[in-house]
Every structure is written in C-alpha cells, then in structure tokens.
C-alpha cells in the first residue's frame with residue numbers, strides 16, 4: 001500500500017504533485033459540469049494532450065513492470081488518482097516488450113494515450129446480444145499503432161480491446177476512465193473460444209476493498 005495518499009472528499013492523490021493536481025482539477029471541473037460522455041471527452045482532450053506531451057511529471061516507479069498483477073505477464077496498472085465517488089480514475093499501464101493484455105472492456109468513457117514506447121491496439125466489435133451466459137462473439141474491427149503522444153477515446157461503442165507492446169522498450173500508457181476501472185468488475189474475453197468471464201484487473205499499488 002502507498003503511504004502517500006492525501007484525501008479530500010475521499011479523493012485519493014496517490015501521486016500528489018502540482019502538475020497532476022492541475023490536470024485532475026480541470027478534468028473534475030468538466031466531469032461535474034457536463035453529462036454527455038462524448039462532450040466530456042471533447043472538453044478533456046486538450047488537457048490530456050498537454051499532459052501526455054509533458055515528460056517531466058511521471059516518476060519512474062509508475063513506469064515499472066509488476067511481477068504480480070491482474071493483467072498478467074508483468075503488466076502493471078499503477079493508480080495515480082481516483083475520485084471518492086468512483087466516477088474517475090487515472091492510472092499508468094506498463095506493458096513489457098512483446099506482452100499483451102487480455103481482451104477486455106472498460107464500461108465507461110475514457111481517454112488512453114501513449115507516454116513511452118510503442119503499442120498496437122486491437123479493437124473488437126461484439127456481435128451477439130449478451131443474452132447467453134459466458135458467451136460472446138467478437139470480431140476484430142481495427143488494428144492501430146500508437147506512438148508517444150497518440151491517444152484514443154473509449155466509448156460504449158468501441159469499448160473492447162487488447163493492447164500489446166511492439167517496441168523493444170516497455171510501453172507506458174496513461175488511462176483516464178469515468179469509473180474506478182482497476183476495481184470494478186468488468187469483462188475479459190476469449191475471442192477464439194467465444195467466451196467471456198468476469199474480470200477485475202486491480203492496481204499494483206492500491207487495494208480495491210473500500
């Protein structure tokens with residue numbers, strides 16, 4: 001557990017720096033003024049782009065792989081901030097060279113950007129209606145390559161994906177989600193087997209039980 005957690009209204013700044021506070025305060029202001037997820041993302045994009053371009057603020061420890069993690073394969077999700085109401089979380093995802101995440105969803109709006117290294121993202125579309133327990137039919141819809149500074153949106157209609165590191169250095173991406181994405185129960189998919197199962201990724205540095 002991280003000792004350096006300061007709370008206001010239950011909000012947790014695991015990384016507590018003026019730069020991160022400036023970003024989070026701008027995002028929280030948008031989130032509390034705007035209801036529509038598309039509009040929230042549009043308003044946050046310029047703030048996110050500036051943070052992504054700034055290589056000075058993210059300490060090395062949050063760019064390190066984790067031996068034991070919910071994502072597996074040394075992939076670490078480091079929580080940097082989360083809101084006390086469960087409506088916002090900001091984390092770094094660290095993926096070693098050649099490793100890939102499971103295919104997963106997020107169940108919220110989000111912005112994901114590449115901070116270091118290079119990643120490939122596979123986006124899937126779900127074809128079935130979800131009515132059969134444990135069954136999911138996914139088609140690969142798109143494959144994208146991401147370089148530092150590139151970012152993409154997560155919305156209910158493109159919520160299922162997998163990322164892998166294609167650079168020979170560990171990749172670090174920044175994940176801003178409209179829920180506590182490390183701690184909620186979401187879904188992991190096995191496209192070749194047409195299967196879906198409950199999934200909680202967790203965070204490397206913070207426990208979920210609250």
Ligand SMILES: [Fe+2]
Pocket residue numbers: 104105106161
């Ligand atoms: Fe993801």
